[in-house]
């Protein structure tokens with residue numbers, strides 16, 4: 001079912017299928033993906049990763065902080081060939097996995113893999129994405145410095161989105177940014193999820 005939705009979501013279905021195969025084989029063998037995830041890679045990981053695609057403006061530069069096995073950054077890059085995507089990952093094994101996957105998928109002209117912690121990285125981007133990396137207050141401290149003045153953070157948070165915004169009131173006020181919960185889905189037939197969208201005050 002979810003793979004069938006994937007066919008409707010991804011113009012380059014061959015590339016996303018190849019990535020799912022890489023996750024299922026090497027991702028599990030290298031310990032980046034739990035063995036129990038093998039049967040739910042499409043809905044829980046791939047479709048979830050591209051749920052917020054429509055919030056990203058054409059031609060944006062995107063940094064996926066704490067990319068791990070490439071989620072959400074690689075599905076996003078496959079879904080949106082107009083984006084320049086940086087996958088940021090501090091751990092060597094995960095970094096090596098990402099370099100290999102980007103090379104095999106032929107994404108090297110618009111996807112860069114960088115080994116660093118977010119708080120030590122000094123680039124500036126239109127969009128920061130993050131999934132399952134840190135509670136929102138800490139994520140904001142790490143990631144707001146990576147944003148251009150009118151850039152935005154998109155944190156895939158699911159059911160905890162609203163409460164994490166409440167816990168971030170102090171850091172949001174200090175940074176003069178606002179946060180809202182946006183309910184998104186990759187396709188009308190896909191599961192909805194919640195994204196925390198953090199923007200500058202207009």
Ligand SMILES: C[S@@+](CC[C@H](N)C(=O)[O-])C[C@H]1O[C@@H](n2cnc3c(N)ncnc32)[C@H](O)[C@@H]1O
Pocket residue numbers: 065066067068069070071072088089090091094116117118119130131132133142
């Ligand atoms: C639970 S994994 C999630 C990976 C991926 N985003 C996903 O959704 O499957 C958290 C990732 O964040 C990375 N990470 C932890 N602290 C970080 C930091 N300070 N800066 C950047 N990445 C970090 C970890 O190395 C790990 O790969």
